[in-house]
Amino acid sequence: MNSTHATVTIDIVLDRQNTREILCALLHAILFHRLFGTIKPQTFEVLDVTMPGVADPAMKRLIEDKVDAFWKGLENVVPKRGEISVTLSKKDQRKAWLGITTYEEEVAWEQWIINAEIRQPKSEQERQQFTKNLASTLSKSLCTMLMHTSSEEGRGAVPPITNSEVSPFPLKISVRVGGVELP
Known part of the structure:
Protein backbone atom coordinates (compact mmCIF):
# COMPACT_ATOMS: atom_id res chain seq x y z
CA MET A 1 0.00 0.00 0.00
CA ASN A 2 1.07 3.53 -0.70
CA SER A 3 2.37 5.37 2.39
CA THR A 4 1.67 8.85 0.99
CA HIS A 5 -2.08 8.71 1.58
CA ALA A 6 -3.81 11.14 3.93
CA THR A 7 -4.24 9.88 7.48
CA VAL A 8 -6.70 11.39 9.95
CA THR A 9 -6.40 10.28 13.58
CA ILE A 10 -9.04 10.60 16.26
CA ASP A 11 -8.03 9.86 19.86
CA ILE A 12 -10.87 9.20 22.28
CA VAL A 13 -11.22 7.96 25.86
CA LEU A 14 -14.51 6.15 26.47
CA ASP A 15 -16.37 4.54 29.33
CA ARG A 16 -17.95 1.10 29.14
CA GLN A 17 -21.46 2.54 29.05
CA ASN A 18 -20.99 4.56 25.84
CA THR A 19 -18.29 2.64 23.94
CA ARG A 20 -20.43 0.87 21.36
CA GLU A 21 -22.74 3.80 20.68
CA ILE A 22 -19.89 6.29 20.27
CA LEU A 23 -17.73 4.06 18.08
CA CYS A 24 -20.71 3.30 15.82
CA ALA A 25 -21.51 7.02 15.56
CA LEU A 26 -17.88 7.91 14.73
CA LEU A 27 -17.66 5.24 12.01
CA HIS A 28 -21.00 6.32 10.57
CA ALA A 29 -19.84 9.95 10.51
CA ILE A 30 -16.62 9.02 8.69
CA LEU A 31 -18.54 7.01 6.12
CA PHE A 32 -21.12 9.77 5.75
CA HIS A 33 -18.32 12.08 4.64
CA ARG A 34 -16.56 9.51 2.44
CA LEU A 35 -19.25 7.47 0.70
CA PHE A 36 -20.02 9.11 -2.62
CA GLY A 37 -22.91 7.11 -4.03
CA THR A 38 -26.57 7.78 -3.39
CA ILE A 39 -26.99 7.42 0.35
CA LYS A 40 -29.84 8.03 2.72
CA PRO A 41 -28.63 10.20 5.59
CA GLN A 42 -29.48 9.66 9.22
CA THR A 43 -28.37 11.21 12.49
CA PHE A 44 -27.20 9.87 15.83
CA GLU A 45 -27.66 11.75 19.10
CA VAL A 46 -24.74 10.84 21.32
CA LEU A 47 -24.15 12.78 24.55
CA ASP A 48 -26.09 15.74 23.10
CA VAL A 49 -23.87 15.77 20.00
CA THR A 50 -25.63 15.20 16.66
CA MET A 51 -23.52 12.96 14.43
CA PRO A 52 -24.30 12.29 10.74
CA GLY A 53 -24.66 8.75 9.51
CA VAL A 54 -25.56 6.53 6.61
CA ALA A 55 -28.86 4.62 6.56
CA ASP A 56 -27.56 1.66 4.55
CA PRO A 57 -28.18 -1.86 5.92
CA ALA A 58 -24.87 -3.25 4.60
CA MET A 59 -22.85 -0.39 6.11
CA LYS A 60 -24.77 -0.63 9.38
CA ARG A 61 -24.01 -4.36 9.62
CA LEU A 62 -20.33 -3.81 8.76
CA ILE A 63 -19.99 -1.11 11.43
CA GLU A 64 -21.78 -3.16 14.09
CA ASP A 65 -19.66 -6.24 13.32
CA LYS A 66 -16.41 -4.25 13.65
CA VAL A 67 -17.50 -2.52 16.86
CA ASP A 68 -18.54 -5.90 18.31
CA ALA A 69 -15.12 -7.35 17.34
CA PHE A 70 -13.44 -4.39 19.06
CA TRP A 71 -15.56 -4.86 22.18
CA LYS A 72 -14.88 -8.62 22.36
CA GLY A 73 -11.17 -8.05 21.73
CA LEU A 74 -10.95 -5.80 24.80
CA GLU A 75 -12.24 -8.51 27.17
CA ASN A 76 -8.82 -10.03 27.90
CA VAL A 77 -6.54 -7.06 27.26
CA VAL A 78 -5.02 -4.61 29.74
CA PRO A 79 -4.90 -1.67 29.19
CA LYS A 80 -8.29 -1.53 27.50
CA ARG A 81 -7.29 0.21 24.28
CA GLY A 82 -7.33 -0.49 20.60
CA GLU A 83 -7.69 0.96 17.15
CA ILE A 84 -10.35 0.93 14.47
CA SER A 85 -9.22 2.12 11.06
CA VAL A 86 -11.14 2.90 7.90
CA THR A 87 -9.05 2.65 4.74
CA LEU A 88 -10.34 3.93 1.41
CA SER A 89 -8.53 2.71 -1.69
CA LYS A 90 -8.62 3.02 -5.43
CA LYS A 91 -7.84 0.37 -7.99
CA ASP A 92 -4.77 1.15 -10.09
CA GLN A 93 -3.55 -0.72 -13.13
CA ARG A 94 0.03 -1.93 -12.65
CA LYS A 95 2.35 -3.52 -15.15
CA ALA A 96 3.67 -6.93 -14.29
CA TRP A 97 7.10 -8.30 -15.05
CA LEU A 98 8.60 -6.74 -18.20
CA GLY A 99 5.40 -4.76 -18.78
CA ILE A 100 3.82 -7.59 -20.76
CA THR A 101 0.72 -7.99 -18.58
CA THR A 102 -1.19 -5.77 -16.20
CA TYR A 103 -2.98 -6.36 -12.93
CA GLU A 104 -5.14 -4.33 -10.55
CA GLU A 105 -3.74 -3.19 -7.24
CA GLU A 106 -5.59 -1.47 -4.41
CA VAL A 107 -3.80 1.72 -3.37
CA ALA A 108 -4.93 3.56 -0.25
CA TRP A 109 -5.84 7.20 -0.80
CA GLU A 110 -7.08 7.95 2.73
CA GLN A 111 -7.09 6.34 6.16
CA TRP A 112 -9.03 7.25 9.29
CA ILE A 113 -7.74 5.90 12.59
CA ILE A 114 -9.78 5.90 15.80
CA ASN A 115 -7.56 5.24 18.82
CA ALA A 116 -9.92 4.31 21.63
CA GLU A 117 -9.24 3.63 25.27
CA ILE A 118 -11.79 2.57 27.85
CA ARG A 119 -11.60 3.94 31.39
CA GLN A 120 -14.15 3.87 34.18
CA PRO A 121 -14.85 6.96 36.28
CA LYS A 122 -14.70 6.15 39.99
CA SER A 123 -17.12 8.69 41.44
CA GLU A 124 -20.26 10.50 40.31
CA GLN A 125 -18.37 13.79 40.08
CA GLU A 126 -15.68 12.12 38.00
CA ARG A 127 -18.41 10.59 35.79
CA GLN A 128 -19.96 13.99 35.13
CA GLN A 129 -16.59 15.50 34.17
CA PHE A 130 -15.77 12.43 32.06
CA THR A 131 -19.09 12.71 30.17
CA LYS A 132 -18.53 16.42 29.59
CA ASN A 133 -15.01 15.76 28.24
CA LEU A 134 -16.29 12.93 26.07
CA ALA A 135 -18.98 15.15 24.51
CA SER A 136 -16.32 17.78 23.83
CA THR A 137 -14.06 15.18 22.20
CA LEU A 138 -16.96 14.03 20.00
CA SER A 139 -17.62 17.61 18.86
CA LYS A 140 -13.92 18.11 18.13
CA SER A 141 -13.82 14.81 16.20
CA SER A 151 -10.08 21.12 2.91
CA GLU A 152 -8.19 21.28 -0.37
CA GLU A 153 -6.10 18.29 0.72
CA GLY A 154 -9.19 16.28 1.67
CA ARG A 155 -11.03 17.07 -1.57
CA GLY A 156 -7.90 16.55 -3.66
CA ALA A 157 -7.29 13.09 -2.20
CA VAL A 158 -10.52 11.72 -3.69
CA PRO A 159 -9.88 9.81 -6.93
CA PRO A 160 -12.26 10.18 -9.88
CA ILE A 161 -15.66 8.64 -9.13
CA THR A 162 -16.61 6.30 -11.96
CA ASN A 163 -19.84 4.72 -10.67
CA SER A 164 -22.79 5.48 -8.41
CA GLU A 165 -22.39 2.63 -5.93
CA VAL A 166 -22.74 3.57 -2.25
CA SER A 167 -19.02 2.88 -1.89
CA PRO A 168 -17.40 3.46 -5.29
CA PHE A 169 -14.00 2.71 -3.77
CA PRO A 170 -12.72 -0.37 -1.96
CA LEU A 171 -13.41 0.18 1.73
CA LYS A 172 -11.81 -1.72 4.60
CA ILE A 173 -12.53 -1.36 8.30
CA SER A 174 -9.85 -2.96 10.49
CA VAL A 175 -9.81 -3.58 14.22
CA ARG A 176 -6.59 -3.91 16.22
CA VAL A 177 -6.49 -4.70 19.92
CA GLY A 178 -3.30 -5.54 21.77
CA GLY A 179 -1.34 -5.29 18.52
CA VAL A 180 -3.42 -8.06 16.90
CA GLU A 181 -5.76 -7.46 13.96
CA LEU A 182 -9.17 -8.98 14.64
CA PRO A 183 -11.57 -10.38 12.03
Whole structure:
Protein backbone atom coordinates (compact mmCIF):
# COMPACT_ATOMS: atom_id res chain seq x y z
CA MET A 1 0.00 0.00 0.00
CA ASN A 2 1.07 3.53 -0.70
CA SER A 3 2.37 5.37 2.39
CA THR A 4 1.67 8.85 0.99
CA HIS A 5 -2.08 8.71 1.58
CA ALA A 6 -3.81 11.14 3.93
CA THR A 7 -4.24 9.88 7.48
CA VAL A 8 -6.70 11.39 9.95
CA THR A 9 -6.40 10.28 13.58
CA ILE A 10 -9.04 10.60 16.26
CA ASP A 11 -8.03 9.86 19.86
CA ILE A 12 -10.87 9.20 22.28
CA VAL A 13 -11.22 7.96 25.86
CA LEU A 14 -14.51 6.15 26.47
CA ASP A 15 -16.37 4.54 29.33
CA ARG A 16 -17.95 1.10 29.14
CA GLN A 17 -21.46 2.54 29.05
CA ASN A 18 -20.99 4.56 25.84
CA THR A 19 -18.29 2.64 23.94
CA ARG A 20 -20.43 0.87 21.36
CA GLU A 21 -22.74 3.80 20.68
CA ILE A 22 -19.89 6.29 20.27
CA LEU A 23 -17.73 4.06 18.08
CA CYS A 24 -20.71 3.30 15.82
CA ALA A 25 -21.51 7.02 15.56
CA LEU A 26 -17.88 7.91 14.73
CA LEU A 27 -17.66 5.24 12.01
CA HIS A 28 -21.00 6.32 10.57
CA ALA A 29 -19.84 9.95 10.51
CA ILE A 30 -16.62 9.02 8.69
CA LEU A 31 -18.54 7.01 6.12
CA PHE A 32 -21.12 9.77 5.75
CA HIS A 33 -18.32 12.08 4.64
CA ARG A 34 -16.56 9.51 2.44
CA LEU A 35 -19.25 7.47 0.70
CA PHE A 36 -20.02 9.11 -2.62
CA GLY A 37 -22.91 7.11 -4.03
CA THR A 38 -26.57 7.78 -3.39
CA ILE A 39 -26.99 7.42 0.35
CA LYS A 40 -29.84 8.03 2.72
CA PRO A 41 -28.63 10.20 5.59
CA GLN A 42 -29.48 9.66 9.22
CA THR A 43 -28.37 11.21 12.49
CA PHE A 44 -27.20 9.87 15.83
CA GLU A 45 -27.66 11.75 19.10
CA VAL A 46 -24.74 10.84 21.32
CA LEU A 47 -24.15 12.78 24.55
CA ASP A 48 -26.09 15.74 23.10
CA VAL A 49 -23.87 15.77 20.00
CA THR A 50 -25.63 15.20 16.66
CA MET A 51 -23.52 12.96 14.43
CA PRO A 52 -24.30 12.29 10.74
CA GLY A 53 -24.66 8.75 9.51
CA VAL A 54 -25.56 6.53 6.61
CA ALA A 55 -28.86 4.62 6.56
CA ASP A 56 -27.56 1.66 4.55
CA PRO A 57 -28.18 -1.86 5.92
CA ALA A 58 -24.87 -3.25 4.60
CA MET A 59 -22.85 -0.39 6.11
CA LYS A 60 -24.77 -0.63 9.38
CA ARG A 61 -24.01 -4.36 9.62
CA LEU A 62 -20.33 -3.81 8.76
CA ILE A 63 -19.99 -1.11 11.43
CA GLU A 64 -21.78 -3.16 14.09
CA ASP A 65 -19.66 -6.24 13.32
CA LYS A 66 -16.41 -4.25 13.65
CA VAL A 67 -17.50 -2.52 16.86
CA ASP A 68 -18.54 -5.90 18.31
CA ALA A 69 -15.12 -7.35 17.34
CA PHE A 70 -13.44 -4.39 19.06
CA TRP A 71 -15.56 -4.86 22.18
CA LYS A 72 -14.88 -8.62 22.36
CA GLY A 73 -11.17 -8.05 21.73
CA LEU A 74 -10.95 -5.80 24.80
CA GLU A 75 -12.24 -8.51 27.17
CA ASN A 76 -8.82 -10.03 27.90
CA VAL A 77 -6.54 -7.06 27.26
CA VAL A 78 -5.02 -4.61 29.74
CA PRO A 79 -4.90 -1.67 29.19
CA LYS A 80 -8.29 -1.53 27.50
CA ARG A 81 -7.29 0.21 24.28
CA GLY A 82 -7.33 -0.49 20.60
CA GLU A 83 -7.69 0.96 17.15
CA ILE A 84 -10.35 0.93 14.47
CA SER A 85 -9.22 2.12 11.06
CA VAL A 86 -11.14 2.90 7.90
CA THR A 87 -9.05 2.65 4.74
CA LEU A 88 -10.34 3.93 1.41
CA SER A 89 -8.53 2.71 -1.69
CA LYS A 90 -8.62 3.02 -5.43
CA LYS A 91 -7.84 0.37 -7.99
CA ASP A 92 -4.77 1.15 -10.09
CA GLN A 93 -3.55 -0.72 -13.13
CA ARG A 94 0.03 -1.93 -12.65
CA LYS A 95 2.35 -3.52 -15.15
CA ALA A 96 3.67 -6.93 -14.29
CA TRP A 97 7.10 -8.30 -15.05
CA LEU A 98 8.60 -6.74 -18.20
CA GLY A 99 5.40 -4.76 -18.78
CA ILE A 100 3.82 -7.59 -20.76
CA THR A 101 0.72 -7.99 -18.58
CA THR A 102 -1.19 -5.77 -16.20
CA TYR A 103 -2.98 -6.36 -12.93
CA GLU A 104 -5.14 -4.33 -10.55
CA GLU A 105 -3.74 -3.19 -7.24
CA GLU A 106 -5.59 -1.47 -4.41
CA VAL A 107 -3.80 1.72 -3.37
CA ALA A 108 -4.93 3.56 -0.25
CA TRP A 109 -5.84 7.20 -0.80
CA GLU A 110 -7.08 7.95 2.73
CA GLN A 111 -7.09 6.34 6.16
CA TRP A 112 -9.03 7.25 9.29
CA ILE A 113 -7.74 5.90 12.59
CA ILE A 114 -9.78 5.90 15.80
CA ASN A 115 -7.56 5.24 18.82
CA ALA A 116 -9.92 4.31 21.63
CA GLU A 117 -9.24 3.63 25.27
CA ILE A 118 -11.79 2.57 27.85
CA ARG A 119 -11.60 3.94 31.39
CA GLN A 120 -14.15 3.87 34.18
CA PRO A 121 -14.85 6.96 36.28
CA LYS A 122 -14.70 6.15 39.99
CA SER A 123 -17.12 8.69 41.44
CA GLU A 124 -20.26 10.50 40.31
CA GLN A 125 -18.37 13.79 40.08
CA GLU A 126 -15.68 12.12 38.00
CA ARG A 127 -18.41 10.59 35.79
CA GLN A 128 -19.96 13.99 35.13
CA GLN A 129 -16.59 15.50 34.17
CA PHE A 130 -15.77 12.43 32.06
CA THR A 131 -19.09 12.71 30.17
CA LYS A 132 -18.53 16.42 29.59
CA ASN A 133 -15.01 15.76 28.24
CA LEU A 134 -16.29 12.93 26.07
CA ALA A 135 -18.98 15.15 24.51
CA SER A 136 -16.32 17.78 23.83
CA THR A 137 -14.06 15.18 22.20
CA LEU A 138 -16.96 14.03 20.00
CA SER A 139 -17.62 17.61 18.86
CA LYS A 140 -13.92 18.11 18.13
CA SER A 141 -13.82 14.81 16.20
CA LEU A 142 -16.74 15.94 14.07
CA CYS A 143 -14.97 19.25 13.42
CA THR A 144 -11.83 17.32 12.43
CA MET A 145 -13.88 15.31 9.93
CA LEU A 146 -15.49 18.42 8.49
CA MET A 147 -12.22 20.35 8.28
CA HIS A 148 -10.41 17.48 6.56
CA THR A 149 -13.12 16.55 4.07
CA SER A 150 -13.75 20.15 3.09
CA SER A 151 -10.08 21.12 2.91
CA GLU A 152 -8.19 21.28 -0.37
CA GLU A 153 -6.10 18.29 0.72
CA GLY A 154 -9.19 16.28 1.67
CA ARG A 155 -11.03 17.07 -1.57
CA GLY A 156 -7.90 16.55 -3.66
CA ALA A 157 -7.29 13.09 -2.20
CA VAL A 158 -10.52 11.72 -3.69
CA PRO A 159 -9.88 9.81 -6.93
CA PRO A 160 -12.26 10.18 -9.88
CA ILE A 161 -15.66 8.64 -9.13
CA THR A 162 -16.61 6.30 -11.96
CA ASN A 163 -19.84 4.72 -10.67
CA SER A 164 -22.79 5.48 -8.41
CA GLU A 165 -22.39 2.63 -5.93
CA VAL A 166 -22.74 3.57 -2.25
CA SER A 167 -19.02 2.88 -1.89
CA PRO A 168 -17.40 3.46 -5.29
CA PHE A 169 -14.00 2.71 -3.77
CA PRO A 170 -12.72 -0.37 -1.96
CA LEU A 171 -13.41 0.18 1.73
CA LYS A 172 -11.81 -1.72 4.60
CA ILE A 173 -12.53 -1.36 8.30
CA SER A 174 -9.85 -2.96 10.49
CA VAL A 175 -9.81 -3.58 14.22
CA ARG A 176 -6.59 -3.91 16.22
CA VAL A 177 -6.49 -4.70 19.92
CA GLY A 178 -3.30 -5.54 21.77
CA GLY A 179 -1.34 -5.29 18.52
CA VAL A 180 -3.42 -8.06 16.90
CA GLU A 181 -5.76 -7.46 13.96
CA LEU A 182 -9.17 -8.98 14.64
CA PRO A 183 -11.57 -10.38 12.03
